[in-house]
Amino acid sequence: MLRGARAFTTLCSAARRAGAARNLGRVAASSPRPVLHHPRSLASVAQTQTVTPATATASESPLPEIKAADLPIVSSDAKQVAVGWDTRTWSRFHNIWLRDHCRCSRCFHSITKQRLLNTFQIPADIAPLRVSAKPEGLEVVWNTTDSHTSLYPWSWLEIQQAPPTVTYEEVMAGDAGLYKWLSNIDRFGFSFVSGVPPTPEATEELSERIGFIRETQYGRFWDFTSDLAKGDTAYTTIALGAHTDNTYFTDPCGLQLFHLLEHTGGTGGATLLVDGFYAASILKELNPEAYRLLSEVPIPAHAAGEPTSFYRPTPASGYPVLGHDNLTRSLTQVRWNNDDRSVMSHLEAGSVEKWYEAIRLWNKCLTSSDSEYWVQLQPGTAVVVDNHRVLHGRSAFDGKRRMCGAYIGVDEYRSKFAVLSEQFAPDPVLKATGSIPDAVVNGRNIWNAAL
Numbered sequence: 001m002l003r004g005a006r007a008f009t010t011l012c013s014a015a016r017r018a019g020a021a022r023n024l025g026r027v028a029a030s031s032p033r034p035v036l037h038h039p040r041s042l043a044s045v046a047q048t049q050t051v052t053p054a055t056a057t058a059s060e061s062p063l064p065e066i067k068a069a070d071l072p073i074v075s076s077d078a079k080q081v082a083v084g085w086d087t088r089t090w091s092r093f094h095n096i097w098l099r100d101h102c103r104c105s106r107c108f109h110s111i112t113k114q115r116l117l118n119t120f121q122i123p124a125d126i127a128p129l130r131v132s133a134k135p136e137g138l139e140v141v142w143n144t145t146d147s148h149t150s151l152y153p154w155s156w157l158e159i160q161q162a163p164p165t166v167t168y169e170e171v172m173a174g175d176a177g178l179y180k181w182l183s184n185i186d187r188f189g190f191s192f193v194s195g196v197p198p199t200p201e202a203t204e205e206l207s208e209r210i211g212f213i214r215e216t217q218y219g220r221f222w223d224f225t226s227d228l229a230k231g232d233t234a235y236t237t238i239a240l241g242a243h244t245d246n247t248y249f250t251d252p253c254g255l256q257l258f259h260l261l262e263h264t265g266g267t268g269g270a271t272l273l274v275d276g277f278y279a280a281s282i283l284k285e286l287n288p289e290a291y292r293l294l295s296e297v298p299i300p301a302h303a304a305g306e307p308t309s310f311y312r313p314t315p316a317s318g319y320p321v322l323g324h325d326n327l328t329r330s331l332t333q334v335r336w337n338n339d340d341r342s343v344m345s346h347l348e349a350g351s352v353e354k355w356y357e358a359i360r361l362w363n364k365c366l367t368s369s370d371s372e373y374w375v376q377l378q379p380g381t382a383v384v385v386d387n388h389r390v391l392h393g394r395s396a397f398d399g400k401r402r403m404c405g406a407y408i409g410v411d412e413y414r415s416k417f418a419v420l421s422e423q424f425a426p427d428p429v430l431k432a433t434g435s436i437p438d439a440v441v442n443g444r445n446i447w448n449a450a451l
Contacts, residue, residue: 011086053445072154073131077141078127083138083157091157094413096399098140123429124214165192168202168382171209178209179420181384185255186417189390190273200404203259206382206407211412214253216246217309223261223404237398242274242366243337245407247301247312247318252335252387254410258403259382267400271383273373274391276334279365282323290358294321299335299354300342317346321362333388336362366391378379417448 047105063392073084080092099122102108107117129147131141137153164184170177171193184191196202200223206212246252264270284291300318303311313319323333339358347355374395377383385392388410422430422444433439433447440446 035323065335074131074133075126078133163189168195179424180419190385193382196382210428214407239396240393242393247337248303250313253407254413255408257384260377260404261402263401270395270399272393290361293358301340
């Protein structure tokens, strides 16, 4: 899926490389599988039926390469197309959703990444004339006057029901499971953890597998409800738009872990994830000037809801929305929380309207149906997000909703991932020099490219 500084390959990047749709990935977690919710009729995009126990879901292992000799089974009816990945796991895709997401040159502009197809002209009774399993993907010939043909790569379809997920048991059992978890975060920008005991204690232990928990004005480890115990809208029931946390810190946290412990007596509270690097790549393609402004104009921010604290970044003028590597100029960080933004008193007169137009376009990218990923978390499934890359939010809710979680510093996360990468995925230089006498001292190769 994600693009940018670290060649992000998130859920949507796998799709984009295959010439398919472009989003963070509307996927459902497993063990238990969270329920997808989407304001634009995506609640039933991938209704996967798994007959096997939850511990044997497809998301517990890397997606297999689909070969011509082992193609999925496909069928269709008046409402849906069914794809059988194996004898036990099926996905069902609504006909109208598939037609709406055709990526042929007539339906989708490959340069601007915008729809050419008029969604509202798709017949309500759209249905396939025939469906075929091809080596390159699912082929659908539609019952339109021109018998329009669409092709959906298997990798893109399968990713709809197989998000990056590890089990609590494997993460806690050893470094191999921890490396798998951190690899998911590095590659996709987020990862689910299934089978987590729904307690603060177990969730805190899970967080500490990565590194030190970062203590802030909200405490070390959070366990909270919508009681405004802290002066922040996170402690309310209102909807929160896509944002990153800690824009008021000089160094925002690297990772953020959430675990829904319970939600009783009400509904709502779906979790929103948005790939900030993907949104930035679209903005850059469509409006380079807006991208430049968001890369240069610093935004001051504050956290002032607690009488005993008043946080602002250093320098107080803040940092741009889009941060880049000083040498390579590749995108490395997204910092965006419009709710915590302070007075923009430093804008030059000639830039005021341009800057507001730039953030309006940025918000349009963030709220695009192809950018938003909604998931209804369930007790027992935690999610961790890269706060420098993936924005998060939630829908409004009622009832008692109890969440817990923690911040982890970006340096702690990167340090742990680097150490485990040396062990489980050494680069060619480490492999080639590992046998040289005295090359490895105190457990680390002196020819490590990072030294």
